Structure formats: structure tokens, C-alpha cells
Amino acid sequence: MFNQIEQVGFVGLGAMGSGIARRLMEAGHPVTGWNRTRSKAEDLLAAGMGWADTPREVAERCDVVFTMLTNTAAIEGAARGEDGLLAGLREGTVWADLSTISPEASVALSEEVAATGASYLDTPVSGSPATLAAGQMSVMVGGDRAAFDHVEQLLHAIGPKVTYIGPHGHAILTKVAINLALVVSVTAFAEAVTLVEKAGVSRAAVVDAALKSVIASPVIGYRAPLLVDDDTVYADVELQQKDLVLAQELGRRYGAMVPTCSAASEMLSAARSSDLSDRDFLVSVADVYRRAAGVEVR
Template identity: 35%
Template sequence: MTSIAIIGLGIMGLPMATNLVKAGYDVTGFNRSQEPIDKLVEAGGKGATSIADAVKDADVIITMVPDSPDVEGVVRGEDGVFANAKAGALWIDNSSIRPDVAKTLAEEAVAAGFGAVDAPVSGGEQGAIDAALSIMVGGSPEHFAAAEPVLNAIGKTIVHVGPAGAGQTVKAANQLIVAVNIQALAEAVVFLEAFGVDTDAALKVLGGGLAGSKVLDQKGQKMLDRNFDPGFRLALHNKDLGIVTSAARSVGVTVPLGAAVAQLVNALVARGDGGLDHSGLFKLTNELSGKDIS
């Protein structure tokens, strides 16, 4: 049985770990807080007391943490993955981080005798629960082939998109598209409500036409219900849009819509709404129109 260590049991990481257990893998999890570890154990997995403890016997190591510095902290240092995993282990980073950091860390991993792929995911909490994530993978063909069976247990669309760092580049593009779509949906719902339209009916018919999208399917009802419980937090999308705008600038690419939405997301985070779902853009869009939805 393949032994998998997963570091980071948050909104996405815990259901991913649970699906790996369901797929028959021997799964050991570590998280900074204890409650998610206990939930993984209840689901049939094992808990670890440290990163080193989690990875020492693992064939595959998955990291699912918030940002580039978090991934660096998990894999580097005397208590990290690289210093404690067994030779030949495969490292899969499902986090969403800077492409240049992903490339550098993959090079360090390979130099230390490990396999490595950057494999950020898209699909939000529900996609993680349903094992229906879209996963864009960067790394060598050989390392992708080794990672693919594991990724098939947590995702539905798994695509090798290029060398190390390429997965994170495609994920940045994904986050650009998602953010602009959420903002457009928020504006449309505010517009519809201002005219007193039956919004349930409106979203149903819009979803069946060219305006239809997974964003509309997953976020439209949350806006109508004023339910911004996080499936993907604004704080994380803010981080991702920072990656997009910085990377675009570095290669001379202009992303005017992305830059505008990045500022709106940053404003929400700056005022304390970073813990809301990214559909919380609807709140700010209402306020800019002089409406209060609290």
C-alpha cells in the first residue's frame, strides 16, 4: 500500500486527505491545529505530531498550505520535508504559490533525491469534497506519471501542463479568470435586484446560455442568500491576484480587468473581510452602488 503524508488539513486539505483514505491509501496527516488531524483519524487516516513524523515513512508527500513562505517553511530546514523524507519519495505541492518559487523548490527537491511536481488545484471546497478538482501539473513527465494515480483520487481533470512551475503559472491564470467572473456575476446580481427581477429565475436562464459558468453555478446562490461562508477565502484570492499581477508585470503583460478586481479584493481584505468567501465581492459591489446588504 502506498503511504501518503499530507501537510495542511484546511478547507481543501482535509477532504482531499479523506478521499485518499477512501481510495485505499495509507494516509498520515499533519496540521498546525489538532482538530483537523482528529477528523482525519476519524475518517480512517493517521495523525502525526510533526512534519518530520508525518513524512519519515511516506512514499508520497503532499503539501497543501496557503502561500509561498508556508511551502518554503514546510519543506526546508532541519524539521522540514527535505531533511526527513526517505530517499526517492515523491513530493506533490497542491498549494497555490509563485511559479518562480515552485521552480526553485522543485530543483532543490530533485537535487536532494526526491521527485517533485507542482500541482495546484481548482474547484474550491466542494470540488475537494467531491474529488472533482481540476489539477494543473508542472514537472518532468516521469514525475507526473508517478503522481497521476494519487491525483486521480482527489481530482477529475488532471493535466500535465509543462516543466516545474508551469502548474503554478496555469493556476495564476485560473485565478485571474475566476476573480473577473465573480466580479461580473456580482455586478449582474446587483443590477438584477435593482430592477426587482426574480433573481432565481434570472440566474437559471443565464446559466443555460453563453453567460453560464461554474462560477455562476457555485457562487450565484451564495450571493442571493447573502451567505459568504468560505469555500475559498478572499484573503487567499488576494494572495493569488498578487501573484498574477506581479508575474504579468515581469513579462510585460497587461491585465487591466485583473488589476481592477485585484484592487477590489484587496480593499475587502484590508477592511477585515478576508475570511469571507470570494463571492463576498458582492458585498462591496452593493456598497459601491449605495446599498447595504448587512
């Protein structure tokens, strides 16, 4: 039996997490949040979000808990210890992890959560803060179908496209596959733009033409303009390469070839040394291509 959803918890209030928490609040759900750095939550607190001093307190007070953290280590850090989520979970609670972490670690967490009487769902999202703001975020779900049915309305408050994938870990696996394709396509775009820029074509003209062409996917749509006006960071090199490393690990584990993934990961490794490594990964990778080609960097 699941708890009636009266209070929603949120752990991890960075750029994406805070945006999702705000959407939940705007949909009328009372939210209690925790973040390692409280100052990042001030706008949400001013808008009426409750505050908990530890992840454990979030779990103790809430019927559904969302987490959105950067990687596996961050999720496990929030889960364990006397102040962790696992210590505060109770029977009937649902923990839905929106992060992109190791599929193996996600499945292991689901087993630990089940031992508390609570339920765990891997619910990674696909999109960016821009996608979220436009109401176009998609959510994938892995885990117990009854738990998914219980929280499906909440997930639709995050984004309109919610897909139940299958058992624990399957949503994370699907997200890794999607991000593999995303990074490869964005890296290839940086390569293509640099090629013709080297031949003398205006960068702005190439971007404009691409946005009117058949390659204008949603991710190219919101990222390509960064090559002309670098004003936003959707995901930096370190954050985006994490997903490629997960894909490479899966390739080794299952004996599947991921050559384009490996090539893209090498470009992201090179981009770590770029002077623009703190910018969006498209900008960082394009900087590496330009310097290698002798294109004037501006």
C-alpha cells in the same frame, strides 16, 4: 528509481487538504498526516489516518508526500528547518505540492528537493470543496514526467481530470492564469447583479436566471447562490487576492498586460474593508458594489 508507494503523506489539513486526504484514504491508500492545528484532523484520525508530529516525520515515513497550504510562506515554513520536509526527504520519494504558490519559489524548491534525491512536482488543483465532493476536481502537473507517471494513479484519486502541463513551474503558471480568469468573472458577476438590483430587479431572480443562462460556468454554478443564501465560504478575499497578486507580478516580470486582473484586485482590496470580509469573496465584493450603488444591504 522511485520508492514503491506504500505510505502516502499529507501536510496541510484545512478545508481542502482534509477533503483531498479523505479521498485518498477512501481510494484505499494509507495516509499519514500533519497539520499545525491537530484538532482540525480529528475526523481523519478517527477514520484511520496516521499522525506525524512534524513535516519531517511525514517525509521520513512516506513514499509520496502531498502538501496543501495557503501560500508561499506557509510552504517554505513547512519545508525548512530541522523539522521540515527537506530534512526528511529521501531518495525515491515524490513531493507533490497541491498549493498555489509563487512559480519562482516552486521552481527553486524543485531544485532543493532534487539535491536530496527526491522528486518535486507542482500539482495545483482547480476547484473548491464542493467540486472535490462532487468528484470533479482537476489537477495540473509540472515537473519530471517520470515522477508524474509514478504518482498519476494517486492524482486520479483526487480528481478525474489530470493534465500534465510541462516542466517545473508550468502547472503553477497555468493555475495562476485560471484563477485570474475565475476572479475576474466572479467579480464581473457581482457587478452585473448589483447593476440590475439597483434598477429594482430581484436579486434572487437574477441569480436564478443566470444559473439557467450561457454564463452558468461551474464556478458561477456553485458561487452565485451565495448572493441569495450566504452559507458557505469557498475562498475569502485574502486567499483569492493572493492569486491576483501572483498574476500581477508575472505581468510585470514578463511585460504582459493584465488590466482586468488589476481592476478585479482593486475591488478585492476594497472588499477587505467590508463587514463581510470573512465571507466568500463573491459576497464581500458584492457588498462593496451594493454600498457604492446605494442598494439596500440585506
